[in-house]
Amino acid sequence: MNCSDWEERIALHAGRDLPPAEAAEVERHLRECAGCQVLASGLKQSLALLKEAHDEPLAAAHFSAVRARVVAELEKERRPLWQRAWAYGLAAVAVGLLVMLALRPGRAPVVTRTNRSLTFAALSPPAHEQAGNGGEVVAPLHRRVARRQASRVPAPQVVRTNVSNGEPLIVKLLTDDPNVVIYWIADRKKGD
Amino acid sequence: MPKITYTFSLLRQFYLMERMKTLALVATVGPIYGPEDRCGPRGRPLEAAKAGDLAAFELLMRQYERLVLVTALRLLGVLEDAQDASQEVFLRLYRNLSRMEASSNFPGWLYQVTVNVCHDMHRKRCVPAPMEEVAELPALTADPQRTVVEAERRRALEMSLRMLSEKERAALVLRDLEGLSTEEVARVLGTTEATVRSQTSKARVKVRDFLERYFRRRT
Numbered sequence: 001m002n003c004s005d006w007e008e009r010i011a012l013h014a015g016r017d018l019p020p021a022e023a024a025e026v027e028r029h030l031r032e033c034a035g036c037q038v039l040a041s042g043l044k045q046s047l048a049l050l051k052e053a054h055d056e057p058l059a060a061a062h063f064s065a066v067r068a069r070v071v072a073e074l075e076k077e078r079r080p081l082w083q084r085a086w087a088y089g090l091a092a093v094a095v096g097l098l099v100m101l102a103l104r105p106g107r108a109p110v111v112t113r114t115n116r117s118l119t120f121a122a123l124s125p126p127a128h129e130q131a132g133n134g135g136e137v138v139a140p141l142h143r144r145v146a147r148r149q150a151s152r153v154p155a156p157q158v159v160r161t162n163v164s165n166g167e168p169l170i171v172k173l174l175t176d177d178p179n180v181v182i183y184w185i186a187d188r189k190k191g192d
Numbered sequence: 193m194p195k196i197t198y199t200f201s202l203l204r205q206f207y208l209m210e211r212m213k214t215l216a217l218v219a220t221v222g223p224i225y226g227p228e229d230r231c232g233p234r235g236r237p238l239e240a241a242k243a244g245d246l247a248a249f250e251l252l253m254r255q256y257e258r259l260v261l262v263t264a265l266r267l268l269g270v271l272e273d274a275q276d277a278s279q280e281v282f283l284r285l286y287r288n289l290s291r292m293e294a295s296s297n298f299p300g301w302l303y304q305v306t307v308n309v310c311h312d313m314h315r316k317r318c319v320p321a322p323m324e325e326v327a328e329l330p331a332l333t334a335d336p337q338r339t340v341v342e343a344e345r346r347r348a349l350e351m352s353l354r355m356l357s358e359k360e361r362a363a364l365v366l367r368d369l370e371g372l373s374t375e376e377v378a379r380v381l382g383t384t385e386a387t388v389r390s391q392t393s394k395a396r397v398k399v400r401d402f403l404e405r406y407f408r409r410r411t
Contacts, residue, residue, distance in 0.1 A: 007393075007397060008390070008393045008394075008397075009393075011392075011393035011394075011396040011397050012389060012392070012393050014396060015367065015368055015392060015393075015396060017367075017374060017389060017392065017393075039400075042400045042403075042404060043396055043397070043400045045400075045403075046352075046396070046399050046400040046403045046404075047368055047396065047399075049345060049348065049349070049403065050349050050352070050368065050369060050399065051368065051369060052345060053342075053345040053346050053348070053349035054262070054266065054349065054369040056342060056345075056346065058258075058261065058262065058265075062261065062271065062275065063254075063257045063258070063261060065275060066253075066257060066261060066275050066278045066279055066282070067250060067253050067254070067257065069275075069279050070253060070279050070282045070283060070286075071246060071249075071250060073279070073283060074246060074249070074283070074286060075246065078244070078246075
């Protein structure tokens, strides 16, 4: 048998990985073969050197660093709800501010009751138009102006005419977009 | 007023009980830097850690930190990477605590997860750490000669492990450095004992060849 065939078994023997019968066979060969004796002693020496180097203690700081990182990570994950409440509070404040901005006095619509219509106007119509149409329509011209001054829209003017009972109530909502006009028609009983 | 006093006394009792519980945990786990308990942690710290006690979990970490960090260091070769791997292993342990029993094979589970995490890190790491990093010698201490010898030995160990394939390295580290049996190594690596034997024998021969050349060149 060639010595290279013994290599694997000698390597296993160096780490005491062979069953007794095979180990005895390897030892018998080692007594007869000088080359394999060199291999076996080299294997044992290198394994001993590796083990010595491996057993050298690591600095305690390396372990404590890992521990600290793990604990910090776990604490971050387990942080109770009240500690995260500031985020929810901040969100609530932001929503409140948005609502306040949306409902600020300069933009608040004024509802007017007339006999035929309620008008939400983006701009106050001139006096001659109000007199002519009885307060039921706001001139489209002002919508163009309104578009130009979209950043600051003045409060709509209240238009009031004589209200007679029994006629349907018509609410016309003029939006900032001239293409969108909303009508709301409601039946009214006498005495309403 | 008596009600307040009563409440205070209850709180004090609770505080004392908690303190005693912590001391009992320390006593159960044993010496902080002692050798790993191969049979797994005793019930109490495990149960306390399962209940969310971070102090108890820290005790568990102390018990097994050497096993995890040193194995990761041998498999990855770079301390920073090994620390990252250890962190991941312990986080996985925490997330799997509910499935653990006092009788569970803790070291086996930890070796398995450590090998898997290191394997994943190896694959993600495109560029291997340069050899110069291994070659760096630590600063000289009180005994310069001893320091040089230790550093030389450590460098030889690191470089010879780098010569091996990933599977050979894992088999050698677990069998020869960590001292697991061939059967345990096979279980951790999810392979057969015959494969482990083949891998360790090849690894041993490669390491021996490398070290022979290495020390011949140095002298």
